[in-house]
Amino acid sequence: xxxxxxxxxxxxxxxxxxxxxxxxxxxxxxxxxxxxxxxxxxxxxxxxxxxxxxxxxxxxxxxxxxxxxxxxxxxxxxxxxxxxxxxxxxxxxxxxxxxxxxxxxxxxxxxxxxxxxxxxxxxxxxxxxxxxxxxxxxxxxxxxxxxxxxxxxxxxxxxxxxxxxxxxxxxxxxxxxxxxxxxxxxxxxxxxxxxxxxxxxxxxxxxxxxxxxxxxxxxxxxxxxxxxxxxxxxxxxxxxxxxxxxxxxxxxxxxxxxxxxxxxxxxxxxxxxxxxxxxxxxxxxxxxxxxxxxxx
Numbered sequence: 001x002x003x004x005x006x007x008x009x010x011x012x013x014x015x016x017x018x019x020x021x022x023x024x025x026x027x028x029x030x031x032x033x034x035x036x037x038x039x040x041x042x043x044x045x046x047x048x049x050x051x052x053x054x055x056x057x058x059x060x061x062x063x064x065x066x067x068x069x070x071x072x073x074x075x076x077x078x079x080x081x082x083x084x085x086x087x088x089x090x091x092x093x094x095x096x097x098x099x100x101x102x103x104x105x106x107x108x109x110x111x112x113x114x115x116x117x118x119x120x121x122x123x124x125x126x127x128x129x130x131x132x133x134x135x136x137x138x139x140x141x142x143x144x145x146x147x148x149x150x151x152x153x154x155x156x157x158x159x160x161x162x163x164x165x166x167x168x169x170x171x172x173x174x175x176x177x178x179x180x181x182x183x184x185x186x187x188x189x190x191x192x193x194x195x196x197x198x199x200x201x202x203x204x205x206x207x208x209x210x211x212x213x214x215x216x217x218x219x220x221x222x223x224x225x226x227x228x229x230x231x232x233x234x235x236x237x238x239x240x241x242x243x244x245x246x247x248x249x250x251x252x253x254x255x256x257x258x259x260x261x262x263x264x265x266x267x268x269x270x271x272x273x274x275x276x277x278x279x280x281x282x283x284x285x286x287x288x289x290x291x292x293x294x295x296x
Contacts, residue, residue, distance in 0.1 A: 003188075004188070004191060004192050004195055007181070007183065007184055007188060007192070008041065008044075008192070010180075010183065011038075011041045011180035011181055011184075012041055012044060012045040012180075014143060014166065014178060014179075014180040015041060015042055015045040015046075015127070015180055016045055016046075017166045017168070017178075018053075018125050018127055018168075018176075018178045019045075019046070019052050019053065021125070021166070021168030022124050022125035022168060022176065023124065024121070024122050024123050024124050024125070025052075025053040025123065025124070025125040025126070025127060025178075026053055026054055026055070026056045026083070026118075026121070026123040026125070026126055026127070027039065027042060027051075027053055027054070027055045027056070027126075027127040028055075028056055028057075028058075028114075028126050028127060028128045028129070029055040029056065029057045029071065029082070030057065030058075030067075030129070030243070030244070031057065031063065031064075031067035031068065031070060031071045031201065031243065032067070032129070032242065032243045032244070033189060033190075033193065033200050033204060033243070034129030034130075034131065034181060034189060035128075035129045036070075036074070036198060036199075036200055037129070037181065037189055037192060037193065037198065038127060038128075038129050038180065038181065039051075039055070039074065039078070039080070040196060040198050041180060041181075042127075043078060050079065051078070051080060053127070054080070054081035054082065054083055055075065055080055055081065055082045055083070056082070056083040056084075056085065056117055056121075056123075056126075057071060057082065057083070057084050057085070058084075058085045058087065058110045058113045058114050058117065059084050059085065059086050059087065060087045060106040060107065060109070060110060060245045061086065061087055061088045061106065062105075062106050062222070062224040062245045062246050062247050063245065063246065064201070064203055064220075064240075064243055064246055064249075066201045066202050066203050067201050067203070067243055069201075070199075070200070070201040083117060083121060085113040085114065085116060085117035086113065087106050087109050087110055087112075087113050089113070090109065090112045090113050090116070091109070095112050095116075096109045096112050100226075101226065102226055102228065104226055104247065105245055105247040105248045106245055106247065107244060107245040107247065107248045118175060123175065124170065124174075124175045124176065125168070125175060125176045125177075125178055126175060126176070126177050126178070127177075127178045127179075127180065128177055128178070128179055129179070129181060130177075130179045130181075130182065131179075131181055131182060131183075131184050131185065131186070131189070132182055132183065133184075133185045133186060134186075141177075141179055141182060143166060143178060143179055143180075143182050144166045144168060144176050144177075144178055145176065145177040145178070145179065146170060146174060146176060147174060147175050147176070147177060148173070148174055149171075149172075149173030149174055186241075186266060187263070187266055187267065190259065190262060190263050190266060191263065193259065194259045194260070194263065201243065203239065203240045203243055204239060204240060204241075204243070204262070205239055205256065205257050205258065205259075205262065206237050206238065206239045206254045206255050206256050206257040206261075207237065207238070207239065207257075208235055208236070208237055209221075209235070209236065209237075209238055209251070210233050210234070210235055211233070211234065211235070211236050211238060211251060212227060212231045212232060212233045212234070213231065214231055217250040218236065218238055218250055218251045218252065218253060219250055219251070220238075220246055220249075220251060221233045222246045222247070224246050224247050225246065225247050236253060237253070237254065237255060238251035238252060238253055238254060239251065239252060239254040239256060239262070240252070241266075
């Protein structure tokens with residue numbers, strides 16, 4: 001059996017376990033390649049029936065336009081049910097405060113909107129696209145990861161996971177975050193996208209874009225980013241390895257305009273995929289702290 005078949009079978013098994021053990025699951029959709037792969041896996045897992053749970057996207061209002069367009073086309077194509085929670089609503093309600101300064105971003109503000117959406121719709125299982133190779137905080141995760149009634153992660157509240165026995169028992173108010181592609185790597189995802197011929201947003205491939213340099217990294221020019229007078233905008237050929245809020249996602253210089261060249265580029269890369277995410281660099285434990293309050 002091809003190793004991609006093994007990963008696919010495991011992910012589909014996890015998807016089906018979520019659907020079987022929980023009455024109100026949801027798939028957390030970011031518009032990035034990992035969540036797109038999750039949608040593809042969900043369609044395969046339940047075909048010819050419809051996907052038995054909705055998607056939920058936390059929209060910062062500062063997303064790549066290409067990602068939002070792709071999201072809407074995907075939902076329409078497969079007849080999926082989509083909920084959108086807006087960070088701007090949380091700002092307007094004074095539940096969170098807009099950041100200021102050079103590195104201002106709405107990425108960390110997503111937590112309140114995410115937890116609010118979970119509570120509003122009564123979801124008790126949230127399927128996410130986290131992978132163990134992305135960041136050390138994610139490497140600690142179980143496939144079924146328990147969150148308390150405040151949506152928070154506590155290491156002491158996690159249970160052992162035996163091979164293909166997923167424990168979905170939770171107390172009132174708790175919910176589970178389930179990670180079907182936890183054992184996949186970035187390269188696995190790209191090889192699977194190639195094999196399955198999965199469409200993804202154009203920003204993942206090399207394209208010309210107005211950018212500027214900051215802290216040795218390439219940033220997309222955007223009205224959402226607080227540029228300094230010394231940060232000069234110019235056109236370059238770039239692509240994005242990961243797609244999040246525009247204010248915290250840097251590009252890489254690239255000529256990889258097709259999937260084969262992208263895969264070659266990833267194999268030769270000397271920095272991790274999330275090396276282009278400035279939000280992970282705010283502190284040594286930045287992701288760990290956001291996880292503890294319910295970020296993913």
